[in-house]
Amino acid sequence: MELPFAELYKIKMVETIKKSTREQRDQWLAEAYNNVFNLRSEYVFIDLLTDSGTGAMSDKQWSQMMIGDESYAGASSYINMKKIIKALFGFNDFLPTHQGRAAENVLFSVLVKQGNVIPGNSHFDTTKGHIEFRKATAIDCTIDEAFDTTIYHPFKGNLDVTKLKAVYENYPTAQVPMVIITVTNNTSGGQPVSMQNIKEVAELSRKHGVKVVLDSARFAENAYFIKKREEGFADKSIKEIVKEMYSYADAMTMSSKKDAIVNMGGFIGFKERELYEKASVYNIMFEGFVTYGGMSGRDMNALCQGLDEGTEFDYLDTRIRQVEYLADKLLDHGVPILQPTGGHAIFIDAKKFFPEIAKEEYIAQTLVVELYLEGGIRAVEVGTLLADRDPETRENRYPALELVRLAIPRRVYTNSHMDYIAAAVCNVYDRRNTIKKGLTIKKEASIMRHFTVELERL
Numbered sequence: 001m002e003l004p005f006a007e008l009y010k011i012k013m014v015e016t017i018k019k020s021t022r023e024q025r026d027q028w029l030a031e032a033y034n035n036v037f038n039l040r041s042e043y044v045f046i047d048l049l050t051d052s053g054t055g056a057m058s059d060k061q062w063s064q065m066m067i068g069d070e071s072y073a074g075a076s077s078y079i080n081m082k083k084i085i086k087a088l089f090g091f092n093d094f095l096p097t098h099q100g101r102a103a104e105n106v107l108f109s110v111l112v113k114q115g116n117v118i119p120g121n122s123h124f125d126t127t128k129g130h131i132e133f134r135k136a137t138a139i140d141c142t143i144d145e146a147f148d149t150t151i152y153h154p155f156k157g158n159l160d161v162t163k164l165k166a167v168y169e170n171y172p173t174a175q176v177p178m179v180i181i182t183v184t185n186n187t188s189g190g191q192p193v194s195m196q197n198i199k200e201v202a203e204l205s206r207k208h209g210v211k212v213v214l215d216s217a218r219f220a221e222n223a224y225f226i227k228k229r230e231e232g233f234a235d236k237s238i239k240e241i242v243k244e245m246y247s248y249a250d251a252m253t254m255s256s257k258k259d260a261i262v263n264m265g266g267f268i269g270f271k272e273r274e275l276y277e278k279a280s281v282y283n284i285m286f287e288g289f290v291t292y293g294g295m296s297g298r299d300m301n302a303l304c305q306g307l308d309e310g311t312e313f314d315y316l317d318t319r320i321r322q323v324e325y326l327a328d329k330l331l332d333h334g335v336p337i338l339q340p341t342g343g344h345a346i347f348i349d350a351k352k353f354f355p356e357i358a359k360e361e362y363i364a365q366t367l368v369v370e371l372y373l374e375g376g377i378r379a380v381e382v383g384t385l386l387a388d389r390d391p392e393t394r395e396n397r398y399p400a401l402e403l404v405r406l407a408i409p410r411r412v413y414t415n416s417h418m419d420y421i422a423a424a425v426c427n428v429y430d431r432r433n434t435i436k437k438g439l440t441i442k443k444e445a446s447i448m449r450h451f452t453v454e455l456e457r458l
């Protein structure tokens, strides 16, 4: 018999989770106004809300916590971070921040001015938030293939160079401070960007004097896909691939809560000293002194260890195969999911799942509600709620895709949990024809409404 794939870790510490009844979930969800961000985590059986900050740290990361240096300035933990950022990404300078959006806040305070346009591949919601907050505009240049969930394309996160060129030709250079390449492209489904594409975008941008910034939350998963899918990289190590990816970048913003496998943290990496110096002023104002920037020494130490482990092939292979394992179960049952599967999550195509629900009734959020009621599974909407209203017209922006994301935390759940999730999704799929009405909004915030919105079932 062929030996099956098994996780390349064993478990040293466990955390209890509780099942609940359908009646309990009905009540809890009503009390949460049909917004799963309002649910207490103890009311959730399997939490797929996000893979951000929810990973399990290793024994080595925990041991690094014990020898963190809490000195205000020049801590050894800071020096450790400087060393690994140089080794992995090739950047001489960096600034620690408390998380990814803080890195955006600091960097964009230097780079983004009112009236600017910032092209990219489906900017992440906080990234877009920080751009729009400064009265600038994010322009999506993702390739069209990304918006068809059934087409196979190995690098659906890619930017369309023709669309990018049009932006550079239509706007004066002074108005375009940077292009943001998000690796992997979270908003379009955790889809990778190819090395070739990063290189082409960088060459074109350099010609127009535009800086290349990599939004890097899942840079290691992106490198894994380059190794697996792009010609010429099969024999390269993940660390070698990462080094090449960043050789094309001027700066990076990082949410360490994803591929660095820590619960909190972030940083900005810089190629140019001058940009680092300008950003340092804002880091001191918003985050903390340049050698800790909102992070404790122990957390910086765990982050260093996490960056090293997170860029090892065996770890990435275990992780991405678990996501594929769940995807295969759903596909076998005919559930419409985004293909190929991304790195950190499964994305269900909610418009195909519930073809009868009107787009004004928040199709993807309706599926989120049903998954919770079915099995105590907390997923997240990546659709009209997340797309928010147009800042000018205040009309709903209806995105090309209505997705439900099942984000898989790193090293947290076993494949038995994947079996349970698959069964719950398939049960809802089997009774999909009985669900014809969605939700309506009762209350919402003026920006990033999805976190706090209150909804009612129609």
Ligand SMILES: *Cc1c(COP(=O)(O)O)cnc(C)c1O
Residues within 6 Å of the ligand: 052, 099, 100, 101, 102, 124, 126, 127, 182, 186, 215, 216, 217, 218, 254, 255, 256, 257, 258, 265, 266
């Ligand atoms: C998570 C994420 C961010 C923001 O990071 P936080 O740590 O949540 O503040 C930015 N960009 C991308 C692509 C992300 O996935």
